[in-house]
Amino acid sequence: MWPFSRDSVSVTRVACATVGIVGTLYLADRMKRTGRREKPSPSGSPTLPIVGNLTIPSNEKVWDRLTGWTRQYGEIYSLKLGPGNAVILSSMAAVKEIVEKNSGLITGRSRSALMDSTADGVLTICIARRWRPVREFLTFQACQQHLGIQHAEATQLMFDILSEPINFCNQIRRYAASTAFSVVFGKRTPQPTTPEVIEFFAAQHSLELLPEPDVVRPFGVIPMLQHVSEGWTRRKKLANQTRRLETLYSKLCDELVANINAEKKNGCWMETVVERGPEMGLDEGQVVKFGGTLIEDGPDTTSAFLQTFVFALMNWPEAQKRAQEEVEMVIGPDRIPAVQDIDDLPYVQALIKETHRWRPTVPLALPHTTIGNILYKEYVIPQDTEVYVNNWTIMHDSGIFEDPESFRPERWFQLGLRDERIFDLMFGIGKYACPGQNLARNSINLNAMNFLWAFNISRAKYPSGREKVYDLNDFSPGLLVAPNPFECVITPRSGGRAGIIRSEFSNAIPHFEPFEQAMNPEDKDHVAKLRRQAKASFT
């Protein structure tokens, strides 16, 4: 006998059909709404079903498109990133009102799957922001105690460029990594091939590719793809590569603990976190992530800025000459610059600001997510919207910066800038501004002065002797802006200055040593070789 009567079979059929129809209608409705802007979000570019505005071709620079949309839709507009909402802020007024005044209604980091699954930094950075010991070691005053190692590393950078000018990009990257690793984990990286430098930049490169449209698009459309195995999606592969950083940070923490136990502290940030983490309830894994979160945004940004600075000096020789004249008057030829010299160098300060403005290192800052509705003028920014500060467009607004594509440091004197705080955008505004900015500003000031004091930087030449022509837009397209690899000619301004650099490099040994405790044998050999070379050249 059949287990069901004819009646019960037809009831089951009807029920199945009903579930099927309701399910199909639900999916159809979701598909229709996915990618479609919801009222009352600010308006914006027309959306396509499902993908919304995730249509930027991979060969187009995101900020070019965003600037075009600002011209069309104004200082605030919205985007649909698949099912997600985003707003783009392209005026100082909107940034102040939304990011600064309403900071209680936005999270420190974007809550999107993209950031959460790669960085795992949400927890740690939230703690970092609230926890007094961390706030204290990030202050301007506290960062003065790292000037010894920053100064020594900047001297090595001049020494390295002197020895091998063609490799200046890698030497800048080494400098930026070594300074950040020393200050955060207490361990320096003395050569571009130090394993920590290689591992960090490789994983970081994957991290920076993650937000690119080609990589994000499939996830915006089908969030479930996050659970698919690595072989199936490029994004998953990239995300997993970034996880290698955790092994690196874990190793650095182990070395740090060994130094603390051996009573060989050097004042790095993570000493505080390791020693006082337990009172905040942090376990070992969280301490490691904490270190990763602190360092993650340091080396790449600093090195991108310094490469842009060299690129600008090379392409605007008049600006370089004027800055060198100022450095000559204030510092003279007989000593290398000290960080406090910057206060007496207004043109160099303007040159640095103009470099930040012309090619902002972080053109879209980091996205934040709203945790409640925010009202701005006639707009409502709904909860769960990603908020992007469009630094690039603000810094290229011809209403504020006349002829924005040309590089003119003097504009910072003439502007009578309507809002002096516009420059602060470079490090983010409000309670989520870059926590490493005091350290970063010291690095930037010191190296900018050093480059101007020590070297002449000019364009490379064709075999015919004619100067090469450079594409001023040949910059990387991602979240971080740096010039693509370029050739340039860097020569010492005089033999006397080259001699001072070598002797200062030798004098810096006591500043390096506290950060050299866990160095591998190859790095030790390299360090010894450099010191022998420096000594031989002036004895």
Ligand code: HEM
């Ligand atoms: C040229 C150098 C640098 C620039 C232009 C820069 C810029 C920025 C910007 C724009 C943000 C996003 C702020 C926001 O969310 O609104 C940021 C975040 C951050 N920066 Fe920097 N930064 C630089 C160097 C550094 C250094 C040297 C460190 C530390 C060693 C650092 C650590 C961080 C951290 C940890 C965050 C994330 C903060 C968070 O998620 O709440 N940065 N930076």
